[in-house]
Amino acid sequence: TSLTTAAGFLALNTSGTESIGILGIFTSIGVLFALVISLSWLPAWLSLIPVPKWIRTRERSFTSERFTRWWGDQILRFERALIPFIIIVVILSAWGMTQLRHEFSSIENFPEDHPVRQAHDFVNEHFAGTTSFQIMIESEQPDAIKQPHILKGMRRMGAFADSLQHVGDTQSVADFIARINKVLHNDNDAYNRIPDRQEVVTGVEWVQQNGEWVEQEVRDTVSGRALIAQYFQLYEMSGKPEDMANLVDYDYQNAKMSVFIDTDRQSELRQIDRKLESKLQEVFPNTTAAITGMAKIIIVVDDLIVSGQIYSILASLFLVWLLTSLMFRSPVLGFCNTIPLFFALLLNFAIMGWFGIPLNLETMVTSSIAIGIGIDYAIHFTHRYRIKLHEGLSYADAIPATMREAGVAIMINSVTVALGFSIIALSQFVAIAHMGILITLTMLTSAFGALTILPAFFLLVKPKSLLEVKKT
Numbered sequence: 001t002s003l004t005t006a007a008g009f010l011a012l013n014t015s016g017t018e019s020i021g022i023l024g025i026f027t028s029i030g031v032l033f034a035l036v037i038s039l040s041w042l043p044a045w046l047s048l049i050p051v052p053k054w055i056r057t058r059e060r061s062f063t064s065e066r067f068t069r070w071w072g073d074q075i076l077r078f079e080r081a082l083i084p085f086i087i088i089v090v091i092l093s094a095w096g097m098t099q100l101r102h103e104f105s106s107i108e109n110f111p112e113d114h115p116v117r118q119a120h121d122f123v124n125e126h127f128a129g130t131t132s133f134q135i136m137i138e139s140e141q142p143d144a145i146k147q148p149h150i151l152k153g154m155r156r157m158g159a160f161a162d163s164l165q166h167v168g169d170t171q172s173v174a175d176f177i178a179r180i181n182k183v184l185h186n187d188n189d190a191y192n193r194i195p196d197r198q199e200v201v202t203g204v205e206w207v208q209q210n211g212e213w214v215e216q217e218v219r220d221t222v223s224g225r226a227l228i229a230q231y232f233q234l235y236e237m238s239g240k241p242e243d244m245a246n247l248v249d250y251d252y253q254n255a256k257m258s259v260f261i262d263t264d265r266q267s268e269l270r271q272i273d274r275k276l277e278s279k280l281q282e283v284f285p286n287t288t289a290a291i292t293g294m295a296k297i298i299i300v301v302d303d304l305i306v307s308g309q310i311y312s313i314l315a316s317l318f319l320v321w322l323l324t325s326l327m328f329r330s331p332v333l334g335f336c337n338t339i340p341l342f343f344a345l346l347l348n349f350a351i352m353g354w355f356g357i358p359l360n361l362e363t364m365v366t367s368s369i370a371i372g373i374g375i376d377y378a379i380h381f382t383h384r385y386r387i388k389l390h391e392g393l394s395y396a397d398a399i400p401a402t403m404r405e406a407g408v409a410i411m412i413n414s415v416t417v418a419l420g421f422s423i424i425a426l427s428q429f430v431a432i433a434h435m436g437i438l439i440t441l442t443m444l445t446s447a448f449g450a451l452t453i454l455p456a457f458f459l460l461v462k463p464k465s466l467l468e469v470k471k472t
Contacts, residue, residue: 001376002035004320008372011315012365017308020365027372068407068451072400075455082456089347096350103358104266104302109430128168128260131269133276134293135257137284142251146232148224151177151194153283154257160279161259166268172257173247180231195224261295266302269295302360309364316371317341324379328386330465337378339457340449344374347445348438357438362431366438374446377414380406381450385458386466395462399455407451414447 009031012024075082107130110117123130135157137150144150154174161170178192185191198221207216232252235244248255261272273296280289317338325334345367349359357363384406388398421443424436458466 001379002031002038004323004375004379005372006031007319007323008316008368008375011319011371012312012368014308014311014315017305020305020308020312020361023365024368064408064411065404068403068411069400071407071451072403072455075399075452075459076396079456079459082452083460086343086453086456089343093346093350096353097346099353099356100349101353101356101358102267102302102306102360104298104360105264106298107264109432111428111430114428124168124262129166129262131261131264131295131298132293133259133261133273133291133295135259135276135280136290136292137255137257138288138290139253142253143229145173145248145252145255146225146228148194148197148228150255150287151228153287154255155194156283157257157276157279160283161276164272164275166261166263166272168260168262170257170259171247173244173255174257176235176244176247177228177231180235184231195227197224198222199224199227201227258293259295264295264298266298270299273299305361306359306364309361309368312368313345313371316368320371320375324375324382327379328382328465330463332463332465333382336454336457336463337375337382340378340446340454341371341374343449343453344370344442344446348442351441352438357434360431362435363438366435366442369439370442370446373417374442374449377410377447377450378454380410380413381454382466385455389466395459399459402455403451410447410450414443418443 006028009024009027013021151174158170182192321334324337385402418440421439
């Protein structure tokens with residue numbers, strides 16, 4: 001059980017996330033240290049301490065033993081009803097899994113009355129937003145950002161982003177140019193735009209008529225790019241050049257556009273990202289443009305975590321199957337030992353769906369932890385059940401006999417581990433609390449699977465592998 005538990009945690013290194021991989025490595029090391037202590041220091045200590053008198057004289061009639069003996073009798077009594085019961089549970093669990101929602105929000109992990117969350121909500125209510133996408137416009141030529149069509153594209157992207165839900169505001173160097181153009185035209189709203197490729201400029205010059213100098217309106221056509229260049233230079237001379245430092249580089253070759261969001265929920269960010277990506281391809285078909293920023297990082301990291309944890313779960317199941325197959329010298333028994341794990345995982349995800357617990361980093365890690373620890377119960381039961389069969393008991397008679405011995409250890413172990421993990425449920429961090437609840441439930445469902453589904457499977461299939469080798 002120590003080897004399979006260590007292997008289950010080591011499988012976390014297939015997740016592709018460094019922090020989760022480190023968790024798996026150090027937990028595996030801890031499990032192996034516990035193995036060494038359990039097989040060396042613990043027996044030595046037990047050999048030195050005196051055995052209490054009540055243990056030597058009292059008959060074996062503990063509550064746990066009576067309960068497991070009764071449980072074994074009930075499995076035999078309701079043998080035919082177990083399979084329909086399991087099928088019903090599987091169907092209900094599959095329905096519960098359809099209610100699963102994939103969600104991640106770092107701020108929603110804090111209680112509503114926490115100062116951090118209150119400050120976050122205040123900023124989102126009164127300002128543009130605490131999260132942002134950054135749209136990068138890149139070129140290989142200096143002064144490319146001064147092109148009217150580039151700046152107009154940025155204005156179009158800004159107007160589109162502003163129309164999306166949860167977008168508080170946008171900011172780009174194009175906004176500066178549009179504002180300057182408006183101010184220099186007597187604050188006329190019609191000029192709150194980017195100059196065209198060719199712009200008609202109206203001016204006044206003095207001409208001599210009938211011996212007198214008079215004002216005369218003149219019109220001229222100038223390059224929009226030249227006009228934009230003058231606007232930039234004008235602002236640099238009279239304004240604060242550092243205002244644009246985080247929006248465009250020194251050579252006007254690359255520019256950045258900020259889209260401020262008032263939420264960090266990955267489901268909302270993902271919808272905005274998809275719409276921005278689609279619009280970006282439409283607005284800048286021949287220009288290098290990409291979306292980045294903290295909001296994009298949240299989406300990408302969340303995708304890596306979920307896909308990585310799926311690989312971790314599959315790797316964990318494969319490793320525990322491989323190790324138990326080698327231990328029992330039978331791939332069939334290796335598969336039998338994974339049956340309670342499938343049951344526990346199915347119930348784990350179903351409970352998440354039923355109670356609205358989102359699928360995220362913490363709740364996904366729960367599955368790998370459950371596999372690493374939950375396999376112990378199946379190994380204990382299979383090992384003791386096999387011994388009882390080799391002692392001459394039938395498949396049916398070996399059930400209550402195994403329950404009296406391994407069943408007690410499995411029950412006490414699962415309750416103890418569940419109580420230990422239940423402390424995590426007291427965390428103020430919502431995701432960690434969910435993790436504690438799910439691991440607690442998974443420990444109990446894994447034990448239930450080992451003490452109910454596994455014996456029912458043995459009674460139904462009667463695998464010959466249980467009788468092939470006497471000792472492993």
